Amino acid sequence: MSDTIFALSSGALPSGIAVVRLSGPAVRFVVETSAGKLPKPRQATLSALRAGDGRVIDQGLLLFFPGPASFTGEDVAEFHLHGGRAVVAAFLGFLGDLPGLRLAEAGEFTRRAFENGRIDLTEAEGLGDLIAAETEAQRRQALRLAGGAFRERAEDWRRRLIDLRAHIEADLDFSDEDDVPDDLSHEVGVGIANLRKEMERELSAGQRGERVRDGLEVVVLGPPNAGKSSLVNALAEREVAIVTDIPGTTRDLLEVRLDLGGYAVLLVDTAGLREGGDVIEAEGIRRGRARATAADLILWLDENGNAPPQDVLALGVPVMRLRTKADLAGISEGVKAVSVRDRTSVDRLLDLLTREVASRLGGESPLVSRARQRDCLSRAVAALRNAEGKALPAEVVADNLRQAGDALGRLTGRIDIEEVLGSIFSTFCIGK
Numbered sequence: 001m002s003d004t005i006f007a008l009s010s011g012a013l014p015s016g017i018a019v020v021r022l023s024g025p026a027v028r029f030v031v032e033t034s035a036g037k038l039p040k041p042r043q044a045t046l047s048a049l050r051a052g053d054g055r056v057i058d059q060g061l062l063l064f065f066p067g068p069a070s071f072t073g074e075d076v077a078e079f080h081l082h083g084g085r086a087v088v089a090a091f092l093g094f095l096g097d098l099p100g101l102r103l104a105e106a107g108e109f110t111r112r113a114f115e116n117g118r119i120d121l122t123e124a125e126g127l128g129d130l131i132a133a134e135t136e137a138q139r140r141q142a143l144r145l146a147g148g149a150f151r152e153r154a155e156d157w158r159r160r161l162i163d164l165r166a167h168i169e170a171d172l173d174f175s176d177e178d179d180v181p182d183d184l185s186h187e188v189g190v191g192i193a194n195l196r197k198e199m200e201r202e203l204s205a206g207q208r209g210e211r212v213r214d215g216l217e218v219v220v221l222g223p224p225n226a227g228k229s230s231l232v233n234a235l236a237e238r239e240v241a242i243v244t245d246i247p248g249t250t251r252d253l254l255e256v257r258l259d260l261g262g263y264a265v266l267l268v269d270t271a272g273l274r275e276g277g278d279v280i281e282a283e284g285i286r287r288g289r290a291r292a293t294a295a296d297l298i299l300w301l302d303e304n305g306n307a308p309p310q311d312v313l314a315l316g317v318p319v320m321r322l323r324t325k326a327d328l329a330g331i332s333e334g335v336k337a338v339s340v341r342d343r344t345s346v347d348r349l350l351d352l353l354t355r356e357v358a359s360r361l362g363g364e365s366p367l368v369s370r371a372r373q374r375d376c377l378s379r380a381v382a383a384l385r386n387a388e389g390k391a392l393p394a395e396v397v398a399d400n401l402r403q404a405g406d407a408l409g410r411l412t413g414r415i416d417i418e419e420v421l422g423s424i425f426s427t428f429c430i431g432k
């Protein structure tokens, strides 16, 4: 019999209300001990909440969700206490002293929901993303995943794969090996190609999904003293980076998270690019370049409006050129100008960046948003490609379809999941 787990599932104390959640076989016993009797399922019930020795710890709401129709699939209870530190400490102390009860590990409620078949792995990932979501686009995407959109899609694909295999296997039973009726093999070929195309569409949308989830990375590059750190501070509206008139002030990479029109952006300040300087600065410059290599956008800042050097252009990352310190010089045509002394110009730049980010990340929330999901789906696509060759023996086609199905099984967590489970659920917070 599994342990009964409990945790403070709501946020930091003190708070108006604190929700302590329990799941497992001892839940009924705990509820009866504390509230005197089991309340009606799924109905909030006000009750004195007592410790094992009968003393009242708090007066609060209690909810009881009998398994298997609960979040975890087991008996679950929620105690809504007053969110004082002493109240919660006393209640958790009472629970911890009961036999068979222990504090939940990070993500353990969700893990039980998965293990009891209440949700699949993509829904569990969606729940984790929903809790981590900081922007509107992240919330929408996570909610779609948590609501089962990817699971439904993957199940549909799996059913179709099974149908296709059934066709092929029926065929193997009834005909000589090299004598597959043309119309049937044609039908199967079309079915495989359609599946592959649908999966490929989701994979390419997934590049957007991963950016929405992780944030679009914008790296600020330019010569020393171009005003990079000043602009980063102005865009973030906080003094994140040190600004001085000494060239070579910034050495470490500095990351700032921005919410631009509901999209997460990671803005990275870097050391000014130049030859020479001391070892510390040289290392800073090396890190800045390396970071820019993987960026989604480079903001190239220069107070004269000069273009970036060839080695920056050669990175192949889109570049937005900006002339800085526009308050000091006249208008220069062709290059957008900004001055941190002129808030309107900073706001205009924010608008421009927001439009740029929205044009890249906007649209319906993609299903794929993690490397793990991308990896599983890529394997399925590769297997389908291998099944599409002309004049392949039916056994080879069937075997590749089976492999594609296995890849989808790994995606939803039907098979081969032990090695990924730990890494997925350990990123959750305790109480989820």
Ligand SMILES: Nc1nc2c(ncn2[C@@H]2O[C@H](COP(=O)(O)OP(=O)(O)OP(=O)(O)O)[C@@H](O)[C@H]2O)c(=O)[nH]1
Residues within 6 Å of the ligand: 222, 223, 224, 225, 226, 227, 228, 229, 230, 231, 242, 243, 244, 245, 246, 247, 248, 249, 250, 251, 270, 271, 272, 273, 324, 325, 326, 327, 328, 338, 339, 340, 341
């Ligand atoms: N007049 C004016 N001065 C600015 C503007 N932006 C930055 N500066 C000044 O330019 C100097 C350099 O600014 P920083 O933001 O430190 O420049 P940086 O590119 O981060 O410099 P490094 O980190 O050393 O590469 C500071 O004295 C800033 O006050 C601007 O828009 N107008």
Ligand SMILES: [K+]
Residues within 6 Å of the ligand: 224, 225, 243, 244, 245, 246, 247, 248, 249, 250
């Ligand atoms: K500087």
Ligand SMILES: [Mg+2]
Residues within 6 Å of the ligand: 228, 229, 230, 241, 242, 249, 250, 269, 270, 271, 272
């Ligand atoms: Mg700087």
